[in-house]
Amino acid sequence: MSTKTKDFKENIARRRKIGNIFLALIIIATLVGLLMLTILIFDITVKGADWVSPQLFSNYHSRKPEKAGMKSAIVGSIIVMGLTGLFSFPIGVGAALYLEEYAEKNALTRFINININNLAGVPSIVYGMLGLAVFGRMFGIFGPNSWLVTTFNLPVGQNALGGLEFDLFGFSFLHLKFPFGRSLLAGALTMTLLILPVVIISSREAIRAVPNSVRLGSYALGATKWQTISNQVLPIAMPGILTGIILALSRAIGETAPLIIMGAFTYVPFLPESIWDQFTVMPIQIYNWITLPQEEFRIHLAAAGIIVLLAVLLSFNAVAVFLRKKLEIKW
Amino acid sequence: MELENLSTKIGIRNYNFFYGDFQALRDVNIDIPENQITSIIGPSGCGKSTFLRSFNRMNELIPSANVKGEIRLDEINIYEMNPVELRKRVGMVFQRPNPFPKSIFDNIAFGPRVHGITTKQVLAEIVEKSLRQAALWDDVKDDLHKSGLALSGGQQQRLCIARALAVEPEVILMDEPASALDPIATLKIEDLIQELKEKYTIVIVTHNMQQAARASDYTLFFNMAEDRAGYLVESGKTIEIFTKPKEELTEQYISGRFG
Numbered sequence: 001m002s003t004k005t006k007d008f009k010e011n012i013a014r015r016r017k018i019g020n021i022f023l024a025l026i027i028i029a030t031l032v033g034l035l036m037l038t039i040l041i042f043d044i045t046v047k048g049a050d051w052v053s054p055q056l057f058s059n060y061h062s063r064k065p066e067k068a069g070m071k072s073a074i075v076g077s078i079i080v081m082g083l084t085g086l087f088s089f090p091i092g093v094g095a096a097l098y099l100e101e102y103a104e105k106n107a108l109t110r111f112i113n114i115n116i117n118n119l120a121g122v123p124s125i126v127y128g129m130l131g132l133a134v135f136g137r138m139f140g141i142f143g144p145n146s147w148l149v150t151t152f153n154l155p156v157g158q159n160a161l162g163g164l165e166f167d168l169f170g171f172s173f174l175h176l177k178f179p180f181g182r183s184l185l186a187g188a189l190t191m192t193l194l195i196l197p198v199v200i201i202s203s204r205e206a207i208r209a210v211p212n213s214v215r216l217g218s219y220a221l222g223a224t225k226w227q228t229i230s231n232q233v234l235p236i237a238m239p240g241i242l243t244g245i246i247l248a249l250s251r252a253i254g255e256t257a258p259l260i261i262m263g264a265f266t267y268v269p270f271l272p273e274s275i276w277d278q279f280t281v282m283p284i285q286i287y288n289w290i291t292l293p294q295e296e297f298r299i300h301l302a303a304a305g306i307i308v309l310l311a312v313l314l315s316f317n318a319v320a321v322f323l324r325k326k327l328e329i330k331w
Numbered sequence: 332m333e334l335e336n337l338s339t340k341i342g343i344r345n346y347n348f349f350y351g352d353f354q355a356l357r358d359v360n361i362d363i364p365e366n367q368i369t370s371i372i373g374p375s376g377c378g379k380s381t382f383l384r385s386f387n388r389m390n391e392l393i394p395s396a397n398v399k400g401e402i403r404l405d406e407i408n409i410y411e412m413n414p415v416e417l418r419k420r421v422g423m424v425f426q427r428p429n430p431f432p433k434s435i436f437d438n439i440a441f442g443p444r445v446h447g448i449t450t451k452q453v454l455a456e457i458v459e460k461s462l463r464q465a466a467l468w469d470d471v472k473d474d475l476h477k478s479g480l481a482l483s484g485g486q487q488q489r490l491c492i493a494r495a496l497a498v499e500p501e502v503i504l505m506d507e508p509a510s511a512l513d514p515i516a517t518l519k520i521e522d523l524i525q526e527l528k529e530k531y532t533i534v535i536v537t538h539n540m541q542q543a544a545r546a547s548d549y550t551l552f553f554n555m556a557e558d559r560a561g562y563l564v565e566s567g568k569t570i571e572i573f574t575k576p577k578e579e580l581t582e583q584y585i586s587g588r589f590g
Contacts, residue, residue, distance in 0.1 A: 104394065213429035217491070220389060221442040221498055222419035231441065232431060329432040331480060 044310075048303025056304055060269040061285065065296035070305055072268040073285035076184070077312070079272065080259075080281055081249050083188030084195065088248070091192070092199030093241055099200070100207045101229055120197035128261030131190025136262050138179035177276050182263030185275040190262045194255065195248040202248070206240025207233060239327040246320035250313050256283040282309045340365040340502060340532040341386060346400035348381055350393065354560040355381045359400075361551060361566055363502075368524060368533045370543040370569065373553035374589065378561025379536045382553070383504050386534065387421040388414045404502070419446060421502040422495035427511045428487035430479035430494075435462075435471050438479045438490060442498040457497050465493035466523050485516025492523065503527065505535040509542070521546045540585065544573045552581050 059069025103109045133139060141148040143162040148154065156162035163181070168174035180186035210233050218228040259281055266288045268280040286305040289297040341363040348356040356378045363369050371379045381390065388409060390396045402409050409417050419442075431438050439458045448454060458475065462468040467489040471477070479490055488508060495503055505524070509517035524533055524546060537543050543550055550572045552564045565578045576582045583589055 211429075213425065213427065214431060216389065216392070216425065217429045217431065217494075218441070218445075219392065220387065220418055220423040220425075221445065221494065222415045222417075223441075223445040224415055227445045231445070236432060330478065331432060 041310075044303040044306050047299050048301070048305075048307050051300045051304035052307055056301075056308065061267055061288070065294055065301060068289075068297070068301055070282065070285045070308065072271060073280050073282045073305075074308065074312075075271050076264075076268065076279040077253055077281040079184055079275075080187050080191060080279065081253055083184065083275070084191040084252060085245060085249055087188060087192040088195055088199050089245060092196055092245070093203050095196075095200045096203035096207055096241075097229060097234075100204050101225070101233070116197050116200055120201060124194055124255050125257040125261060127190055127194040128258030130193060131186060131258060131262040135180045135186040135189045136182065142178050175276075180276075182265070182278050183276045184272055184279045186262055187259055187264055187279060187281075188275075190258055191252050191255065194258060195245075195252050198248045198251075199245055202244025203237070203241045206237040206244065209240060210236045236329055239324045239329075242327070243320045243324045246316055246323070250316040250320075253281075253313060253316070254283050254309065256281075256287055260284060282312070337364040337367060339363065340405065341534075342401075342403040342406070344401045344403075346385070346402060347398070348378070348385060348390065349395075349397050349399075351395035354558070356385075357556070357560040357562045359563050361563060363532065363534060364549060365532050366528060366530070367548040368528050368535060368546065369549040369551065370547035371534065371536045371551045371553060372538075372540060372543050372584075373561070373564075374555060374584065375538075376559070376561075377553040377555040379553055380506050382561070383506055383534060383536050384423075386502065386504055387418050387423055389418075389423065419498050420500055421504060422498065422500035423504045424488070424491050424495055424506070424508050426507045428484060428491050430482070430487050430490050432478065432480055434476040435479050435482075435490060436475040439494050439497045442494060446498060461493040461497040464496050464527070465489045466519065466526075467493055483516075485512050485519060488512060488516070488520060489523065492520075492527075496527075500531065502532045502534065505533065507536055507538060510538060517542075540573075544569060552576075552578075552584065554580055554584070 055067070056069045057074065058071055059067055060072055061070065062068045099109065099112065103112075140146055142154070142156055142164050143149065144156055144158075144160070146162070149156050149162065154164055155166075156164050164178045166176060168176055177183070180189070214232050214236065215228055218232050223231070264284055265278050265280050266284055268278060272279050282305060286302050286309065289302040289305060292298055339362040343359050343361050343363075346356060346359040347354065359382065371382065373379050384390045385398070385402060386404075386409070390398075391414065398410070404412075404417070404420065431441060433441070436458055439461050440454045443454060443457050448457070459468065459472075462471065467486060470486060471482070479487065482490060488511075492503075492508075508524075509520045512520065521542065524535065527533060528548075535543075535547065547569045549567065550569045551566045552572065553561050554564045555561055565572065565576060565581045567577075572581060573585055576585060
């Protein structure tokens, strides 16, 4: 009898030891991540904190490091992200609503689902090439010798690129240019495609999380499907949807390759005045500085640029957290 | 079931219900009397809730559902009606209270709003009337903008009843409305149902036989056959079903020998 009791106790001690070792391992795993982040922040602060000055925000890029700033890049990033959010919200949420609330569970829907999941993993540079072909050049159908131009005798520009410009319905503020070329519009549309799969997936999660009892209660009162969705489902899902979009945008703000491919510039000594204007964004500006030989650019200004980018990123995430808390439904 | 001089509110003829290939209800023929409380009893899985949900076509929300036979509301085939119109006339209260995550006012005003009532004054009147009918007005009249979820379980269920009453239905379906509530809240709901019977036809599914015996006028007893399809065993006045049932199965169920 006493031998049995002794064995029992020893087992507990051993189990506890294994548990402690596991706890230590996962604490170390967390610390590794934290350590890397700390090193990064420390490093760029040392290199760049002194160089975060008002002129960083008020000046354009210049060959003289003392005069260089990233004004056009900051404004470009903000406009691109704003437009991307504007485009991806209705398209992404609309698609998510269709897939969750309307689509039948058949092979076609499964096919769409698989494709959206795959698209979320496609490298961003591919989206850059897609954006260039579809929005930037529009497959060349507005070139001077294309079938579209010759068939309809469109008044395209005289140079090799052609291009159609006109005022929609005669309003000068609805001035349109085809193709979209290297403009903010083309950049925003490219980024929209990039984040759309992620927006759809996270919106679907948010919609799916709405308890079905709410839908049943609504239908039982005689509400139509759309009334149920707009009055009950969407308001409950909105915090999750918004968080998803803001997080997708905060990833997109750091994307360099797709925008370089579709034609964002590196040197933009002016502020864009319309969505048809050329532009640059913060990661491209930072990348440009890193490639310059002078230490002031390569190390200090680049680090300062990274600090600004991280600050914008943090504020995006803070907005996401704030909105989520504010709009959350208390069950 | 003989309805004496009561009129039929809902007539069911040769009703069969399938979930895909599985038959859940077989050949149900019955009349539900107007302005009476009809309870549906039977063992688990015998199709009581499925039968109840047929009256307001909520079963259609399940993709594989299909139906044979007829259900008529006041002589009109419910499958020839617009489901939105049907559900306005036939309301439902669920087993677990499910108030919307909105204010008490907005919970009740939702029904009238989706049916086109937008005037604030009219909505306020409807809200007050519904809350009074559901015996909840005194509890909540001081703060109608409090969240519906802040109420107790019994109050939430009365809120759901008020919500159903706000669209002025003719029939109220209740699927075990008190099973998630404590005994005192249950009694309040039962009293409320007795009051509502005057103006509405009530059909209530219940697992609780004592509740069926004391709270209803007519009872339908369903059972599950060997192939798991539900069928109507016996129907009649509650007092007769519980004191002198005609079928042996009924007698066995009532005395607790199965189910």
